[in-house]
Amino acid sequence: MRLEKTGIKSSAKLLKEFENAPQPINPQKLIFKGVGNRDVYNISAPFLDDGELVIAGRVEPRNSEHSEVYFFVNRDGKWIPKEGAPKFQLQDPFVTRIGGDLVFGGVEIFPHPTFKSSLWWRTLFYKGKNIADLEKFAKGPEGMKDIRVIELKDGSIGVLTRPQGEKGGLGKIGFIRIPTLDDLNPENLEKATLLEGQFTDEEWGGANELHLLSNGLIGVLGHIASKDEQGNRHYYPMVFVLDPDTMKFSDMELIATRSHFLKGAAKRPDLVNVVFSGGLIRKGDGTADLYVGTSDAEAQKITIADPFVKYEK
Template sequence: MIRLVKRELKTCCELLSEYEDSGKTAANPVKLQFEGVGSRDVYNIAAPFEDEGEHVIAGRVEARDSEHAQLMFFVERAGVWTPRAGAPVFALQDPFHTRIHGELVVGGVQIYPHPERPDALAWRTVFYKGASIADLQLFFTGPNGMKDLRLVELKDGSVGVFTRPQGEKGGRGKIGYACVSSLSGLTVGIVEGAPLLDGQFVDAEWGGANELHLLANGIVGVLGHIACFDDRGDRHYYPMAFGFDPVSGRFTDIELIAVRNRFLAGAAKRTDLVDVVFSGGIIRKPDGTADLYAGISDAEAHRLTIDDPFAKYEALEKT
């Protein structure tokens, strides 16, 4: 039985070597097809979810030469995903979703002019909630400069808050954790004060949580990413997962769950983004596998069948 304890800090290169030797499943790669957005790309999608009896995908829609994106909702028609009629459109990047206390929660990254550098953009995470997509209303704006802020309803009904500060506290980006009793208790101060999960990333690398799954034993399965630069300055993003016990604060080591060359070949936004896989979400399946939905090279949206990364965490001995 796997124990819920952290063992060893590893770099992207070490994790990649372990993945390549693991023989993990990587099957049925698919590039998702989108229409109705003109010449723009759809990438960094979230996993599909049900809304008013229909399966919906939220995606980042953006011109190849721009960072100004729209969060749009798509439905599948004859194998092609098209914009959902009447659905709201938000000026956000990198959508995500969850359900907390019976409500749909949708969020993304909001960009705005950098307050000190006229040629740069800054960012923050914003959250909407409602009974359905049609009812979504803004309810929380995260700290300036923080992406990858995620929420999960825990077994006792409280809300787990996974953060990703950068700068003096988080360097290039590290994961923190806090807990609030309800969404109404979420504040910028709580997010900024969340302690870091110590020992996950070397200082030259970074990562964050992308999607959170409450498992049957109360453990949170964290789907995320870990990233680094190579000597040429190219970025490398890898989908990863770990288990986190919100009671004890203990967590497992990070493991890679997929890599770029297991997906289909495709386009890239820039040459330094070719080896980028941004985890969007997973759909767990009864046969022990899961479908991973991901943004590829900041230009496309793909799906890959992998081993369910959370199955073993549901058997963790919480000691």
Template sequence: MLKLIKNDVITCEELLKQYVAGRKGQVRAFAAEKLVFDGVGPKDVYNITAPFEDEGELVIAGRVESRDSEHSEVIFFVEKEGKWVPREGAPVLVLQDPFHTRIGGELIVGGVQIYPHPEQTGALMWRTVFYRGSRIADLELFFTGPDGMKDLRLIGLPDGGVGVFTRPQGEKGGRGQIGYFRVPSLDDLSIEGIENAPLLEGQFIPEEWGGANEAHVLKNGLIGVLGHTACYDESGDRHYYPMVFALDPQTGDISDMEVIAVRKDFLPGQAKRKDLRDVVFSGGLIRRKDGTAVIYAGTSDAEAQRLTLPDPFVKFES
């Protein structure tokens, strides 16, 4: 198996420098496209999943909300005549930022649930929830994560276990760091296990944060993680960048993070707020046999796009 070498913490600024340097003199297959959604009125659709198959049909789950609100729904969309429209009869989940995976033959769908903050009047709190079923129509809630934790992700491991990526904030995790642990099965998920998961050391400085968005089992048994790394600038504007790294589930070793795209690689568009103009939220990634991949993402918290780029996980498999 490839030996993973982790160096010192790399800041967003340094990651961007590496990204720009890596593109100089190289021909990289970048092609961006906005996805068109219909059937949801004037609401925005963003922070989408990559398409996945359900009952023989490709489906995308997307965050749907009004421009001036944080209260959203997750709607399942199918493509009709070049537009993505709500799937007839599919459930609508009162969540943000959907994600999906398959474990043991079951479809797992999750997202972020918001609710009134128990101590701060007018503020919101959040947690990650998970649904499971043989298909979208059969999804049932089966696990609710710790209060205050977004970006919980699951991955089925080759040995039959389940890898769990966490993202605590506060006393443990600061603004948000990635943790990882393993459980024997979905039925072994617990709040205690998630809260006690060790952090992946050396990924973020205290002023910055990030999270896992999707995990892929690579052909050599490593886990390829698609995530985001984020920071504020001096004006308080947010900057979110899609990134990847690899993890050895046997040893816990990780590679350095690598930024794989930036906002200007996507098409120009609208933003929810001025401070969100440079935000790309990784939703999911489809790997292709020709050495390219397609990342599906929310841009500027207002639109959904996909971008074709070199497969960022190939180097971890070589």
């Protein structure tokens, strides 16, 4: 399938197009235990660690943004902390596998160097043979979230970035190809080429998880977001496909909205309409399970039509 970009589409236009697409079904809340009265949200999709399925999740008090990432295993339908697993002072975890290693990361927050009482952030990366073996090996530029990595067919590494400010406005997606994970550093990531024509200047977005498709294309699970006049935030899970050789990419498509998921708690009133993509499990039967954080307070999964199948034909 050729990658045809037809121009910038606002989230409102994407919502309108999504009305005619197959709709998600079977929403379920994931139940987490063993973390006191804290919330678990913005989870990864389940991944194998030493033969057992594990979910990484952001664990946080309702009235705070100071979070930890825990690793959870399923026991009798509930997710509990994996015994002996490390915990990390990070937000919004992500995982992938590169060269046989588990690569894990998240967002570290710290006091802003110049603006007192403000926070600043950076993405940290860890790798190891398994969770117990994880060691920090890289970091992203200060002020950059939503950096994701993937091993490409030739063994090189594709990296999606999310600059803000002079280069990226409120937040746009960039791409760079690096030879190995040893080249994952702030200097290289700042050189990433912006994927022009994805977001209006009033909206922003980022990548959450990358999938190597059977033909070598990169399937991107991400989010597009905006803020309305009342200050409420609106986050939608989206996908697009990128050719790492030509830098051509498809239009974004929405794959779910908050209304498709079960009603539940919200961290704040302005975060009710937030769905933060976590991960996608492609099931091989034309469907996929989408794992998300909802309203910055809960974790849910839902079944969608596999959004990448058509690009593999």
